Amino acid sequence: MEVAINLGFVKDRILLETSWYQNRSDNQLVGLPVPPSVGFSSVQANLPAVLQNTGIEISLNTVNVKSGAFTWSSYFNISVPRNKLISYPGLKNSPYANTYTIGKPISNQKSFHFLGVDPKTGIYKFQDLDGSGTGTDYPGDLQASAKEIGQNYYGGLDNKLSFKGFQLDFLFQFVKQTGQDYVFNNAGSLPGTMYNQPVEVLNRWQKSGDKAPYQLFSTGGGNSGAFLAWIYASYFGDSRFTDASFIRLKNVSVSYQLSSKWVKSLKIDQASIFIQGQNLLTITSFIGPDPESQVIGVLPPLRTFVAGIRLTL
Amino acid sequence: MTKDKAVLLLITISSLTFSCTKFVQVDSPKNQLTVDNVFLTEASTNSAVTGIYTTMMNGTLGFGAIAVSEMLGLSSDEFINESSDQFLAEFANSKISVTNADLLEHLWSEPYLYIFSANSVLDGVRSSKSLTDSFKIQMEAEAKFIRAFCYFYLTNLYGDVPMYLTTDYQTNAVSTRASSSIVYAQIIADLKDAQTGLLNDYSASGGQRVRPNRSAATALLARVYLYQQKWDSAEAEATSVINNNSLYNLTSLDSVFLANSNEAIWQLLPVIPNINTVEGYTFILTAEPTTVSLDSFVVKAFEPGDARLTNWVGTFSDGTNTWNFPYKYKVQASATLTEYSMVIRLAEMYLIRAEARAQQMEFSGSESDLNMIRNRASLSNTTASDQPSLLLAIEHERQVELFTEWGHRWLDLKRTGRADAVLSAEKPTWISNAILFPIPSAEIQSNPKITQNPGY
Numbered sequence: 113m114e115v116a117i118n119l120g121f122v123k124d125r126i127l128l129e130t131s132w133y134q135n136r137s138d139n140q141l142v143g144l145p146v147p148p149s150v151g152f153s154s155v156q157a158n159l160p161a162v163l164q165n166t167g168i169e170i171s172l173n174t175v176n177v178k179s180g181a182f183t184w185s186s187y188f189n190i191s192v193p194r195n196k197l198i199s200y201p202g203l204k205n206s207p208y209a210n211t212y213t214i215g216k217p218i219s220n221q222k223s224f225h226f227l228g229v230d231p232k233t234g235i236y237k238f239q240d241l242d243g244s245g246t247g248t249d250y251p252g253d254l255q256a257s258a259k260e261i262g263q264n265y266y267g268g269l270d271n272k273l274s275f276k277g278f279q280l281d282f283l284f285q286f287v288k289q290t291g292q293d294y295v296f297n298n299a300g301s302l303p304g305t306m307y308n309q310p311v312e313v314l315n316r317w318q319k320s321g322d323k324a325p326y327q328l329f330s331t332g333g334g335n336s337g338a339f340l341a342w343i344y345a346s347y348f349g350d351s352r353f354t355d356a357s358f359i360r361l362k363n364v365s366v367s368y369q370l371s372s373k374w375v376k377s378l379k380i381d382q383a384s385i386f387i388q389g390q391n392l393l394t395i396t397s398f399i400g401p402d403p404e405s406q407v408i409g410v411l412p413p414l415r416t417f418v419a420g421i422r423l424t425l
Numbered sequence: 426m427t428k429d430k431a432v433l434l435l436i437t438i439s440s441l442t443f444s445c446t447k448f449v450q451v452d453s454p455k456n457q458l459t460v461d462n463v464f465l466t467e468a469s470t471n472s473a474v475t476g477i478y479t480t481m482m483n484g485t486l487g488f489g490a491i492a493v494s495e496m497l498g499l500s501s502d503e504f505i506n507e508s509s510d511q512f513l514a515e516f517a518n519s520k521i522s523v524t525n526a527d528l529l530e531h532l533w534s535e536p537y538l539y540i541f542s543a544n545s546v547l548d549g550v551r552s553s554k555s556l557t558d559s560f561k562i563q564m565e566a567e568a569k570f571i572r573a574f575c576y577f578y579l580t581n582l583y584g585d586v587p588m589y590l591t592t593d594y595q596t597n598a599v600s601t602r603a604s605s606s607i608v609y610a611q612i613i614a615d616l617k618d619a620q621t622g623l624l625n626d627y628s629a630s631g632g633q634r635v636r637p638n639r640s641a642a643t644a645l646l647a648r649v650y651l652y653q654q655k656w657d658s659a660e661a662e663a664t665s666v667i668n669n670n671s672l673y674n675l676t677s678l679d680s681v682f683l684a685n686s687n688e689a690i691w692q693l694l695p696v697i698p699n700i701n702t703v704e705g706y707t708f709i710l711t712a713e714p715t716t717v718s719l720d721s722f723v724v725k726a727f728e729p730g731d732a733r734l735t736n737w738v739g740t741f742s743d744g745t746n747t748w749n750f751p752y753k754y755k756v757q758a759s760a761t762l763t764e765y766s767m768v769i770r771l772a773e774m775y776l777i778r779a780e781a782r783a784q785q786m787e788f789s790g791s792e793s794d795l796n797m798i799r800n801r802a803s804l805s806n807t808t809a810s811d812q813p814s815l816l817l818a819i820e821h822e823r824q825v826e827l828f829t830e831w832g833h834r835w836l837d838l839k840r841t842g843r844a845d846a847v848l849s850a851e852k853p854t855w856i857s858n859a860i861l862f863p864i865p866s867a868e869i870q871s872n873p874k875i876t877q878n879p880g881y
Contacts, residue, residue, distance in 0.1 A: 145870075145871045146594055146597075146598040146871055146872075147587075147597075147598055147867070147868045147870075147871040148529065148533060148534040148865070148867050148868055148871070149533065149534070149586075149587050149589070149597070149868055149872075150541065150589070150594045150597045151537055151540065151592075151594075152538075152541070152594075155594060204873065205599060205873055207598070207870070207871040207872065209873040210869070210873065211870070250523050250866045250869060250877075251869060251870075302511070305509065306509075331509075332511045332514065339514075340522050340524075343522065343524050344524075347524065348524075
């Protein structure tokens, strides 16, 4: 289902397009996980779940200034997607019982609620839901993550300015999202063992009373619990998710068209010079190579510059 | 116009009439074997069964190759963890987490995979129209043996476990845990069928002792009865193997673990190129240990003059430190196969019968069985003569005879209820709940009906 409205004002100098959609899908063909004891890990089966995707998409095209040789126009768009598990008959006894929650996005997987480092012991702790004394009983202490994992909204703002032969284009991209944490999804090895680590883990708990974001270094020996706490934080905790929102100056391009009289004398139809830059600036609080992909170990988008001359003979 | 319409109508009718079956049905893939094709011939059925043993042995931490010996040896008092593998450390520290990857992969998913394969063989053989009845009985018996063997370890490690007798995954995936007594009843039923259906000799595997025969089923049944404290049945089954002396004899200590040795009731054929057994490959030390070394509790347990200490225990020294290692298998790596991985051997039958007889107050018979094992190791006859002293002597003899083989020590301490007394004295980290391993979280994640063991 989709509803849209397109409006134009002031001789179409302001164009507004708005749409709202909702679709529900059911009986999806998925690789349904089966318990490892069955002998294999998944089967192709229909999921008896109803999923709903809704969203609003707005785009706004404006010509801000148009006087003589100077023109400035902007293009702005924003998308607000939402996903929700509407129903799942028999969820309680299904392979997804410890993963999904009805009424929540399916990306909100059940996790242990991470409470940071215990200042006394120096080891991560988790919220104790079932009153057993530890916060890592599986599945007793699992809860739907409070963080809405995935994109809350995203969009872009493009501006075009031109004056006589000059033209300037720049595009901002913005995303508000919760993504994968850099340190807790590094999934490499326990900090304290002889393996490379993100430099952030240096900010660790060292003595009683320390308030640090990361637990003590440990080789995992003995029964200190450091190894298990790290496993829980890296694989089962909501510590795995973090704010990965960002604003990025994606593209800037400047060009100048040489005067046609002058170039014609050189027997050239048209000539212009240009310079373009990509991924020039990223504003984010995310730690790690790239908030957009959040992937570790691959090259983040490169900052590139291209300059050139274009001739038409 | 009317002509065109008539042609269109004709096309519509013809496509309606001749559609579907021919277009939609896809032939079986030519480059793959499907279930329908596997159980057509004896050769491919045999491959389906022996493929299970190949998978068991394919991997340097596999369930059949080493996982049970190594991980249960760490859990008891046989091995010291020398690796940086945190998951192996958890076995040694009596604190296995529900997320332990070694536990999930090698001591849970693997045996269940072999059970699935055995159930597939059973389903396939039963519904096959081209196999002969006698061959069907033999293959069903072997599949049931594999199933019983896997459930034996599962129920001993985890207590109550989900039990599947078919490949119907929709039912299996939502099962609850079957109580240990029900699992044991199934194991006994399967082993009795295996006894009936399997051949007496090793002709099914070309004379090599690498596929279970009737005696293997009898030997495993003797062990199961011992664990179930059915002493007379245990004694009878053990006797039946011991009396089969045309096939089985105690050999000298240095030839016990050779390929097809006279002591072997069932061995697994190594499949990894250029090594013999994974035990020899992993345990033998030629440098500072990086996996496991033999715990001093084993070394100290030998009586003075025990030939097994010199024959079956090796030492390695780097000048500063000295480590012990199990030296039952002598080949660390070789392209020539001289040793097979021992799963069940005759010495265990003597020890089973000695224990079953002691429990039934047949002391002289018990002593003579025990002395068979002691004398081979150049030890004099046992001095134990009443029930408590004989049972302790047998426990001790099992420790030094069967060390680092298929977790015997761990399973013995568990079944006799002696684990708390022995291990709390030896391991500062010991807790009573460690006697049952945790059900891996991946299992509970995909089947919420599965409950967890106490203490996890």
